[in-house]
Amino acid sequence: MTVTVFQGAGVHVTFDAGVCKHHGACMRAQPKVFDVSRTPWIEPDQASVEQVLDAVSQCPTGALRAVRHVTGPAVDVGALEGFVDKVRTDPSAGALTFRVMTTWQGGTASTARTGPVTLGSESLTRSFTINADEPRELLGEDSAPNPQELLLAALNACMTVGYVANAAALGLPLKGLSIRTTGTLDLRGFLGLDAAVNPGYDEVSYQVNIVSDAPPADIEALHRHVQRTSPNFHNFARAIRMNSDLRIESEQT
Numbered sequence: 001m002t003v004t005v006f007q008g009a010g011v012h013v014t015f016d017a018g019v020c021k022h023h024g025a026c027m028r029a030q031p032k033v034f035d036v037s038r039t040p041w042i043e044p045d046q047a048s049v050e051q052v053l054d055a056v057s058q059c060p061t062g063a064l065r066a067v068r069h070v071t072g073p074a075v076d077v078g079a080l081e082g083f084v085d086k087v088r089t090d091p092s093a094g095a096l097t098f099r100v101m102t103t104w105q106g107g108t109a110s111t112a113r114t115g116p117v118t119l120g121s122e123s124l125t126r127s128f129t130i131n132a133d134e135p136r137e138l139l140g141e142d143s144a145p146n147p148q149e150l151l152l153a154a155l156n157a158c159m160t161v162g163y164v165a166n167a168a169a170l171g172l173p174l175k176g177l178s179i180r181t182t183g184t185l186d187l188r189g190f191l192g193l194d195a196a197v198n199p200g201y202d203e204v205s206y207q208v209n210i211v212s213d214a215p216p217a218d219i220e221a222l223h224r225h226v227q228r229t230s231p232n233f234h235n236f237a238r239a240i241r242m243n244s245d246l247r248i249e250s251e252q253t
């Protein structure tokens with residue numbers, strides 16, 4: 001494996017030459033950052049951190065990885081420990097219910113609205129919208145991420161919270177973290193062409209990149225802990241009982 005790290009002020013990029021298929025997507029996205037006529041061929045400081053992250057996300061092979069150097073506020077360890085004690089004393093305080101209402105917007109587009117979250121005996125107001133659509137090649141207008149992208153994003157976001165919160169609780173310094181997740185569907189399942197084909201994912205792969213000066217064994221233990229405790233890791237890894245309720249309304253009363 002020939003992995004090279006290119007340091008920038010706000011982000012660093014890792015390149016695995018053994019995985020690169022020379023698509024050139026990185027160079028088309030940010031030609032000043034990725035330039036094979038130059039040494040070094042990757043200069044992260046030639047664009048903004050967001051532009052570098054956008055370009056790296058377009059690499060189809062995983063040859064590129066990027067981690068933003070985070071200097072923002074750390075997780076409040078005191079508040080976290082207080083909440084852990086509260087749930088240990090009263091498990092009902094840890095009951096958490098989420099609600100999302102999705103409405104069709106026409107075509108393949110939909111908008112989800114988050115409803116109140118119930119946390120123990122409290123109701124927390126949540127009012128966010130999340131749009132979804134399909135690419136034009138899949139009959140959409142390409143106006144928003146599609147449901148599969150949102151699903152993988154939800155997995156990554158959940159695990160990110162797990163790494164960050166548990167690292168803070170364990171006193172492990174994290175300077176940066178990124179997770180790259182890939183899943184491949186066989187559309188014969190969705191299209192109803194073959195009942196033997198699973199419409200969903202048979203497997204999902206993810207790479208976690210962590211920048212930390214903590215001992216590697218501690219980071220590996222953190223990784224195992226997140227796999228044991230991340231809700232969305234388990235929402236992917238275990239079967240969930242699905243309860244459905246169909247109501248049909250007619251405008252002819």
Ligand code: SF4
Binds near residue numbers: 061063
């Ligand atoms: S986008 Fe990825 S696979 Fe394509 S040339 Fe760049 S590093 Fe290689």
